[in-house]
Amino acid sequence: MAVCAAIIGKDNSPKFFVTINPDEELQFQYRVLSSLDIVEDKLNSGVKGGADTKELYLGMLLSLEAHKIYGYVTNTKIKFIIVVDSTNMVLRDNEIRSMFRKIHSEYADIVSNPFYIPGEPISSKNFTTNIKNIMTGTV
Amino acid sequence: MADETLFDFLHNEIINYILENGDRDKNNEGKDEDLSLLEYIGFSTGYRIIERLTKEMPRFKDELDTMKFVCTDFWCAIYKKQIDNLRTNHQGIYVLQDNNFRFLTSLSNGKQYLEVAPRYVAFTCGVIRGCLANLNIMCLVTAEVQNMPSCKFHIQVQRT
Numbered sequence: 001m002a003v004c005a006a007i008i009g010k011d012n013s014p015k016f017f018v019t020i021n022p023d024e025e026l027q028f029q030y031r032v033l034s035s036l037d038i039v040e041d042k043l044n045s046g047v048k049g050g051a052d053t054k055e056l057y058l059g060m061l062l063s064l065e066a067h068k069i070y071g072y073v074t075n076t077k078i079k080f081i082i083v084v085d086s087t088n089m090v091l092r093d094n095e096i097r098s099m100f101r102k103i104h105s106e107y108a109d110i111v112s113n114p115f116y117i118p119g120e121p122i123s124s125k126n127f128t129t130n131i132k133n134i135m136t137g138t139v
Numbered sequence: 140m141a142d143e144t145l146f147d148f149l150h151n152e153i154i155n156y157i158l159e160n161g162d163r164d165k166n167n168e169g170k171d172e173d174l175s176l177l178e179y180i181g182f183s184t185g186y187r188i189i190e191r192l193t194k195e196m197p198r199f200k201d202e203l204d205t206m207k208f209v210c211t212d213f214w215c216a217i218y219k220k221q222i223d224n225l226r227t228n229h230q231g232i233y234v235l236q237d238n239n240f241r242f243l244t245s246l247s248n249g250k251q252y253l254e255v256a257p258r259y260v261a262f263t264c265g266v267i268r269g270c271l272a273n274l275n276i277m278c279l280v281t282a283e284v285q286n287m288p289s290c291k292f293h294i295q296v297q298r299t
Contacts, residue, residue: 010275054197075193076273108191118186118273 002135004028004083016122032081035061035069057097072100102134154258174261181265189270206233231296240290248287256284
């Protein structure tokens, strides 16, 4: 189970942020934003790199004492970040990958919603519940 | 196919709607029709739809890679065929040629309706501009119709 998920826009401004435990939000914001540097690094090194870097999923970005941070960047340069508890051993790379895929589908749906203006922070309640469900693995 | 016709009808109605509203606002006789709203609707559509279309795609290497995607997968998704010819000068100008453009095929061939053709390509110009804008390529898109069912789109990438 993931403890935090974030969507970061093209200009590295946060568009959406959700944590399972609302008290920890500030602390997670700090970690997620600091991991953006690594995202940038991975993207830039990808230009010269081989075929492996063509995947949207970037793998693990940071491993802290208590948490692991994973990243995913879409073709439109929207970044998805997931924070997972380090003590959680059940969550493998593949599960994280499919979690990102589901978040990406949700994101594509919200962008296609005419009431959402691209580039604005996402405030849809429905979207928040869907993302929380993905994080807790109930879908 | 029925579902494809729906899009054609919707597109035609959008054009009618915009032209009617434009006529009501101002009596512009002899002037060019105002198609900027139509272009904007296309831009918004392209900007949104590209998120869905590139979901399963690997990351694009460079600009040319993106253009190839537009010519193949993107064009197939909207116009049910691929672009017939892509040309570039490798300095930011791309010319996409479609010999049988979907919105022009149902108009009669020849010169008769050539002056109304811009109405039917403005939306597409917007769609291309929108999708490239979301893929971080800022550009100008213009269309050129010389012989009725075929259409050329000129994409001019703006380098900063």
